[in-house]
Amino acid sequence: MSDWKFTARQLAKNPLSMTGLIIIVIFVIIAILAPLIAPTPEGHRNPYMIPRDGFFATPQPPSENHPFGTTQGQYDIFYGCIWGARSAFRVALVVIGITLLIGIVLGSLAGYFGGIIDEVIMRITDIFLAFPALILAMAIVSAIGPSLKSVMIALTAVWWPSYARLIRGDILQVREEDYIEASRGLGASSGRVIIRHVLPNAIYPTLIMASLDIGAVVLSAAALSFLGLGAPEGYADWGQMTEFARNWMVGPPGNPLKYWYAVITPGLFILFFVLGWNLLGDAFRDIFDPRLARR
């Protein structure tokens, strides 16, 4: 328990981590209150699809109806950015949730039983880790067809091996403890020993690392969307909205920055979202880094 107090005190002391926490809380609020902040127009079926104001290609500057302006195809930037927070959390939570599940199950099996099971599972992680992550994700998405679901599948495929390895390493330490021997001696089954005794003592570093990866997952998903391999056109997705801006980086002669609002706004949302998690993660890494002992 003193560990938690220590961690909390360290975080509160560090202005950077507090900033990170505040940014994250703001994004959580935006995501939860999205229907109030940017109400879905009457008769619009899927709230995740950005409402359009006409079909004119050229982005339009901020106005009363569109506080952030509209991007290519008259998609409302404000609506897309606000609901984009929801999409971001959705992608991140799905990917992190599934990767954690796979990682924990395979990592525990490998770490607890060792031997041939360990060898096989670790060689499989080797195969997945033998690719630069984005390239593997890109290959998977283009093979199963670009869509938001494919992006989540691809990111899950590239993300689980690191959790499996992390949890395996921690379990290797825990399984040598006396209390594990004791519960085995009392006749507990392997499943019971793993779930009741090993995991609760080995899981926290992985859980914390995984939750801090939310920013990284969202950044990767945005990159895939930007490459045109993600969400369907018009979906409230920051990466795709940045991609829309590609045709409008440079305005007409005499007014080269004319379409700044279409270029800058969606990217700022990605930047701040990822920044929040990284600021928090940076502080955590310092606290948990045993090499930088608590001085």
Added chain:
Amino acid sequence: MELRTYIIRRLFLLIPVLFGVTLFIFGITMLFSPVQRAMLYIRDVKQLADLPGVIELYGLDRPFVLQYGTWLGQVLTANFGYSKIASMPVWEAIWHYLPATLELAIFAAPLIILIGIFMGSTAAAHKDKPLDHTTRVVAILGWSLPTFWLGLLLIMIFYGYFTGFLPPGRLSMQMDIVVNSADFIRYTRINTIDAILNLNGPVLLDALRHLVLPVITLSVVNVAFIMRLMRSSMLESLGKGYILTARAKGLAERVVINKHARRNALIPVITVSGYVFAGLANGVVITETIFNYKGIGWWAWQSAVNLDISSVLGFALFNSVLFVLVNLVVDILYTRVDPRVKLGQGVQ
């Protein structure tokens, strides 16, 4: 263990990994029906009538293992299929586009290493001073930047606002004509190096102008990564006994930092060169796409959005083999740099 035995053993250990990689890649292609895969051979609507013939000819409906065997045989002889984007075989396309990408890497890698190491160690030497905090914030910002967005901003400012100052692409049109003329000998197809070898100033200048923005975009994330790592490694090194000894001997602080602390702090940085390679490989796809810079990453992106699956998988396979080899070299290098590491056993 002797170094040579270690290398040989590691090379043998690569075989199961690479076997798994090929099996995985081939598994992905098998997600497609025989008809879809036969379509990859079709270049003209008139050939469509012969689709069953194509399936028959290439045995696309045979059992998995048989097809995998045939495919592996082809891959081992560098036959990955045909790239529609490049209008040439995939293997040739990789070599065709590689020099452009190498050119980016040649400029980005030293930038990443020098700036990252210098700023990281300087920050550590000034721990908790304003310089340290600034470096830290810069590192976290760089680490969080969506590089594709950074690229757009750079183009908006340096190509739009300063009209045409730093253009996208690889060469301007006139210089492209010069480079492709008979007088200009293309030794390496890396523009800057060829320009120097041909003693052609204008081409060199033009190539450099096109390189500035992509190199910045490609480097930012990795600079931040190395900076962060170097800072913590340097902090650890500064806390060691030999630093106290060096200071007690009355050595100048500059010597303590440069000769004693930084050298030892470099060791962990070497071990992550593999990650830097992966970062560059991933970054190249995004950077080249934004800047319309026709290298291997641009080609891979074009292939991906056009669902030219044999090209994308050839590219992925190529990258994984490189990545695995880079990691091997890093491990070997590590044992050379740090005498405490016994081969095959890690730090004692």
